[in-house]
Amino acid sequence: MRQPRLxxxxxxxxxxxxxxxxxxxxxxxxxxxxxxxGSGGEALNxxxxxxxxxxxxxxxxxxxxxVEAARHLASLPAPPxxxxxxxxxxxxxxAFDARAVGYLLKPVRKxxxxxxxxQAGRLxxxxxxxxxxxxxxxxxxxxxxxxxxxxxxxxxxxxxxFFRADHKYVTVHxxxxxxxxxxxxxxxxxxxxxxxxxxxxxxxxxVAHIEAVEKDAEGKPVLRIRDSRETLPISRxxxxxxxxxxxxx
Numbered sequence: 233m234r235q236p237r238l239x240x241x242x243x244x245x246x247x248x249x250x251x252x253x254x255x256x257x258x259x260x261x262x263x264x265x266x267x268x269x270g271s272g273g274e275a276l277n278x279x280x281x282x283x284x285x286x287x288x289x290x291x292x293x294x295x296x297x298x299v300e301a302a303r304h305l306a307s308l309p310a311p312p313x314x315x316x317x318x319x320x321x322x323x324x325x326x327a328f329d330a331r332a333v334g335y336l337l338k339p340v341r342k343x344x345x346x347x348x349x350x351q352a353g354r355l356x357x358x359x360x361x362x363x364x365x366x367x368x369x370x371x372x373x374x375x376x377x378x379x380x381x382x383x384x385x386x387x388x389x390x391x392x393x394f395f396r397a398d399h400k401y402v403t404v405h406x407x408x409x410x411x412x413x414x415x416x417x418x419x420x421x422x423x424x425x426x427x428x429x430x431x432x433x434x435x436x437x438x439v440a441h442i443e444a445v446e447k448d449a450e451g452k453p454v455l456r457i458r459d460s461r462e463t464l465p466i467s468r469x470x471x472x473x474x475x476x477x478x479x480x481x
Contacts, residue, residue, distance in 0.1 A: 237262055237263060237264050238262060238263055238264070238284075238285040238286065238349075239263075239264050239265075239266035239282060239283070239284040239285055239286075240257050240263050240264065240265055240266060240284055240285070240286050240287070240288060240349065241266050241267055241268070241269075241275065241278055241279060241282060241284040241286070241287045241288070241312070242254060242257070242265060242267070242268040242269075242288045243268070243269055243270070243271070243272065243274070243275040243287060243288065243289045243290055243293075243298070243301070244268075244270065244288075244290040244293070244317065245270045245271060245290060245293040245294060246270075246290075247270070249290070249317070249338065250268045250270070252339070252340065253268075253288055253317070253340060253345070254268060256340060256342050256345050257288075257345070257349075259342060260342075260345070260346050260349070263286075263349055266278075266282040266284045267282050267284075270293070271293055271294070271295050271296060272289075272293060272295065272296030272297060272298060272300060272301030272304075273295060273296045273301075273386075275287065275289065275301050275305075276301060276304055276305065276384060276386070279305060279308070279312060280383065280384060283312075284312050285312060285313060285352075286312055286313045286314070286315060286349055286352045287302075287305065287312045287313070287314050287315070288315050288317055288336070289301060289302060289314055289315065289316055289317065290316075290317050290318070291316050291317070291318045291320075292318070292319075295374070296374060296375070297371070298316055298317075299316075299360060299363055299364045300364075300373045300374070300375075302314045302316070302355060302360050303357070303360045303361070303364070303373065303377070304375070304377035304384060304386065305384075306354075306355060306356070306357050306360055307357075307377045307378075307379060307384065307413075307414070308379070308384055309379070311354055312354075313334075313352035313353055313354050313355075314334065314352070314354070314355050315334040315335065315336055315348045315349065315352050316333065316334065316335040316336070317335070317336045317338060317340060318335055318336070318337060318338065319337075319338045320337065333355060333359055333360075333363055334348055334351065334352055334353065334355075335348075336348050357414075357415075361419065372389070372423045372424055373389060373423065374388065374389055375387060375388055375389060376389060376392065376404055376413060377413075378404065378411035378412075378413055379411075380411070385411075387404060387406055387411070389424065389427075390440070391406045391407065391408075392404055392405070392406050392438055392441075393405050393406055393407070393437070393438055393441040393457050393458075393460065393462070394428075394435060394436060394437040394438060394441070394457065394464065395417060395420055395428070395435070395436040396434055396435050396436075397417040397433075397434040397435075398434070400414075401413070401414060402414075402415050402416070402417055402420070405462070407459065407460075417430075417434065417436055420436055421436050424436075426439070426477060426480070427439055427440065429473070429474055429477045430470060430473075431455055431464060431465075431466045431467070431470050431474055432464070432465055432466060432467045432470060433467065435464055435465070437455060437457075437464065439477055439478065441457055441458050441459075442455060442456075442457070442458065442478065443456040443457060443458040443459075443460075444456045445466065445471075445474065445475065445478070448463070452465065452466075453465075453466040453468065453471050454466060455474075
């Protein structure tokens with residue numbers, strides 16, 4: 233019995249590259265082009281609508297790049313498989329090979345495309361984090377992805393007031409509410425420094441949202457969040473680095 237055809241979403245900011253991939257996928261016997269777009273942000277919306285089996289994802293795009301988009305997609309309950317497309321040279325591809333991440337080198341050849349689609353796998357959060365760390369041109373994410381029911385919602389990093397860790401989960405707090413995310417506070421601290429500063433072993437705060445550092449009724453240092461009634465404890469060993477961060481801001 234013949235296997236059903238599978239859908240592919242093509243994401244590339246260059247129209248000629250998208251058109252080439254569309255032609256190549258259309259020539260393959262087991263695959264269909266579900267759609268195409270030119271940015272990572274558009275890709276997230278289309279994945280929710282089209283539910284493709286595989287996303288062909290350009291790495292370097294204005295705004296949200298491919299690695300950030302893939303990291304957001306990985307947080308979906310049933311994420312699509314991802315194959316990165318890139319104009320990197322062969323030497324730079326060693327970083328991807330070492331992490332078992334699927335990629336296609338531009339200009340893409342039909343035989344290589346078919347092979348990559350058949351072998352495409354769902355990338356783990358740790359794989360994507362390693363790719364982001366290995367690419368010196370990968371900027372910190374502009375958004376944090378949260379799941380609201382079965383939907384993916386993006387919270388702009390600039391709107392986030394603080395992250396608070398509680399056991400294995402982290403809660404992201406912003407003006408409109410709070411959401412649980414499955415990320416490490418240490419990873420977030422490394423990615424978003426110096427815009428975010430650790431004030432406690434379980435709290436990472438956006439410097440831009442700090443209103444004041446003061447003392448509570450017991451004389452312990454606390455931090456007040458701008459446009460919020462929230463006050464957060466400051467560990468004494470973090471107080472000095474925090475003050476230096478505020479002076480430098």
